[in-house]
Amino acid sequence: MTAPAIGDATIPAQPSLALPIRSPPRDQPSECLRGPPKVKPLAEPTGRPHGRAVSAILATADEPFRNRVRERLLAAGYDDLEVAELPAALADLLRETKQTLVIVGGTWPDPQAFLRVAVNAGALPLVLLESSALEAEGEALAMGARAALQSDIPASSLAAALAAVDAGLIVLEPSARALLLSANRDRFGTSPSPSASNSAVSGPESSHGPPPSRGATPTGPAADALTHAPRKGRPLTSRERQILGLVASGTSNKGIARALSVSANTVKFHLAAVFDKLNAATRAEAVAEAIRRGELSL
Amino acid sequence: MATNSLLKQYSDERAALVQNAVSKAAAIVLGRRRVLSGIRWRDDLIVTAAEAIGGAERVGIRLDADDLEAQVIATDLTTDIALLRVNSNSANTTADATNGNPARREGSPGATPNAGVGGGSTGSNLAATSGTPRPAPSLLRVGETIAVVGRTLRGPTAIWGTIQLAGPAWSSRRGGKIDQRIELAVGFDPSFEGAAVIDTSGNIVAMAVPGPYHRVLGIPTATIETVVAKVDQFGHLPKPYIGIRLQPLWLDDDARSRLGRKTRTIAAVGGVDAGSPAENAHIELGDLLLTLDGHAAESVNDMARRIASATPGQTITLEVLRGGKPLTVSVQIGERPRH
Numbered sequence A: 001m002t003a004p005a006i007g008d009a010t011i012p013a014q015p016s017l018a019l020p021i022r023s024p025p026r027d028q029p030s031e032c033l034r035g036p037p038k039v040k041p042l043a044e045p046t047g048r049p050h051g052r053a054v055s056a057i058l059a060t061a062d063e064p065f066r067n068r069v070r071e072r073l074l075a076a077g078y079d080d081l082e083v084a085e086l087p088a089a090l091a092d093l094l095r096e097t098k099q100t101l102v103i104v105g106g107t108w109p110d111p112q113a114f115l116r117v118a119v120n121a122g123a124l125p126l127v128l129l130e131s132s133a134l135e136a137e138g139e140a141l142a143m144g145a146r147a148a149l150q151s152d153i154p155a156s157s158l159a160a161a162l163a164a165v166d167a168g169l170i171v172l173e174p175s176a177r178a179l180l181l182s183a184n185r186d187r188f189g190t191s192p193s194p195s196a197s198n199s200a201v202s203g204p205e206s207s208h209g210p211p212p213s214r215g216a217t218p219t220g221p222a223a224d225a226l227t228h229a230p231r232k233g234r235p236l237t238s239r240e241r242q243i244l245g246l247v248a249s250g251t252s253n254k255g256i257a258r259a260l261s262v263s264a265n266t267v268k269f270h271l272a273a274v275f276d277k278l279n280a281a282t283r284a285e286a287v288a289e290a291i292r293r294g295e296l297s298l
Numbered sequence B: 001m002a003t004n005s006l007l008k009q010y011s012d013e014r015a016a017l018v019q020n021a022v023s024k025a026a027a028i029v030l031g032r033r034r035v036l037s038g039i040r041w042r043d044d045l046i047v048t049a050a051e052a053i054g055g056a057e058r059v060g061i062r063l064d065a066d067d068l069e070a071q072v073i074a075t076d077l078t079t080d081i082a083l084l085r086v087n088s089n090s091a092n093t094t095a096d097a098t099n100g101n102p103a104r105r106e107g108s109p110g111a112t113p114n115a116g117v118g119g120g121s122t123g124s125n126l127a128a129t130s131g132t133p134r135p136a137p138s139l140l141r142v143g144e145t146i147a148v149v150g151r152t153l154r155g156p157t158a159i160w161g162t163i164q165l166a167g168p169a170w171s172s173r174r175g176g177k178i179d180q181r182i183e184l185a186v187g188f189d190p191s192f193e194g195a196a197v198i199d200t201s202g203n204i205v206a207m208a209v210p211g212p213y214h215r216v217l218g219i220p221t222a223t224i225e226t227v228v229a230k231v232d233q234f235g236h237l238p239k240p241y242i243g244i245r246l247q248p249l250w251l252d253d254d255a256r257s258r259l260g261r262k263t264r265t266i267a268a269v270g271g272v273d274a275g276s277p278a279e280n281a282h283i284e285l286g287d288l289l290l291t292l293d294g295h296a297a298e299s300v301n302d303m304a305r306r307i308a309s310a311t312p313g314q315t316i317t318l319e320v321l322r323g324g325k326p327l328t329v330s331v332q333i334g335e336r337p338r339h
Helices: A063-075 A087-097 A112-120 A134-143 A155-166 A174-181 A199-207 A222-226 A238-248 A253-260 A264-278 A283-292 B006-022 B090-097 B221-234 B253-259 B300-308
Strands: A056-059 A081-084 A101-106 A124-129 A147-150 B025-029 B035-040 B045-049 B058-063 B066-076 B081-086 B145-152 B155-167 B181-185 B195-198 B204-210 B216-220 B244-251 B265-272 B288-292 B315-322 B325-332
Touching (some): A056 A063, A056 A087, A056 A112, A063 A081, A063 A101, A063 A155, A101 A112, A112 A134, A124 A134, A124 A155, A134 A147, A238 A253, A253 A264, A264 A283, A283 B300, B006 B145, B006 B155, B006 B195, B025 B045, B035 B145, B045 B204, B045 B221, B058 B081, B066 B221, B081 B221, B145 B204, B204 B221, B216 B221, B244 B253, B244 B300, B265 B300
Parallel strands (some): A056 A081, B035 B195
Antiparallel strands (some): B025 B035, B035 B045, B045 B081, B058 B066, B066 B081, B145 B155, B155 B181, B181 B216, B195 B204, B244 B265, B265 B288, B288 B315, B315 B325
């Protein structure tokens, strides 16, 4: 393939288009995978290249389970399901369809292999469990599941859960409150069960699955999965950018408040959002990161 | 016999050196719970760590036994240096009203810092009458013995340690140019942030600040002097600014060889601020930055560092690629708007 000439003067305002350039990798290559979830209306799922669309992927090797869940999903209006019977098939499907809603399930820990593939591909997996074990729910969340529910929930609840996960939320059973309130983090699967590393998992994933990315390792502490920070990585608002510019000029919070005719607390409120979005702990970090991201002028 | 003990002599000498520096140590009160240290650089001028100051505008100060208030007059996030000016007591309001040029006379250690403020020019013959020697200009050596001298509300604090690393000048990740890389091996706690580092002659050689990975960094005296000189000159600390937002673009092998670049990325102009020096110099959206003053502009970070270490008023030459053609632009560095 021949690259277009550099001296393409017809689009002087965007010479970058004339160069064979692609976006550089970010510090966290997984950002596009685990960043703010893409909120897509269910009615318009992203289609395959050749036009066929699916609304969710049902990934499980357990046939009776699959049939039961499929019935319920059909009843809930998800009539264009894709089914993956093997983790490798799920990886291929995720690549092809760009679909992010993945339902895995069965008797824990059987769904782990599918869950891991889904998380590594940046999908939003729902785990439907056959038994009501709190440990299993905790482990599933720790691995990156966006929902951990009993497999016998009504079709309407299942549809609501799918919509919620698609909107970027995490869905749990009422009984899982204990997980959230528990101070004992060990229950959240920080010490994964031996089955978490069984060979059936690593085989298809390493050969066919998408390349595992550093930030999306499925065995992070569940706290990560639960304290999901939706603001991280989002662009700054113009007000936030204005305030950060004043921070960079060395202005105090009160000075910023005076300059913008707002209260110092408002400034602090905006700065908290800025720090959150830029993943910064200090003013200096925030300024440096904003410059790196092209959000703040030099 | 005890008087001849080497250990006692050693201890006495260490204590005496610290004692001399204690008059330079300030406690800076940010809130009910956060107290850090500062260095009394000149009579009413305190140097401390910018990061800890955050967005504060006024802070409490304790010097010797006096509780005072200070105004934050400059914070440089790139070098982690903040300058505070001690507000005069009610008795000395007139002296302070003359826009507080640093006083030249050094009060005796027990005196209020503003006793004897005379206004006047911004001299550099500081501390001439004080027991504390002038800051040393020479480079520190690895292995030197140093002490960190700070202050808490409970009194002065000190700890002896070693220069663990003494490297060349470096640029901080935030773009600050720092005259020497200094890492200290000391038992550090947060109250030492902003404290004075003295050598075995009693000279203040650096300010101690926490660095990444629990390192303790020394910000050299020369770097502090540079910031102080700028504040003396402008009345505040002007932040160099040209008004472009940059985005890194990833170059593939073809583009790299075409452009003759070694680096994988190139900085592209993603925005030009209205009324900024860059706009006046006709830098345009989409320009790709090749060089700055003849140095290859390697990345956005590199550009940020180079611009951050420039001085407002200075003119820089940028070579940009626009529509595939190289173009040279001169930009006069301005000052980041402060409101």
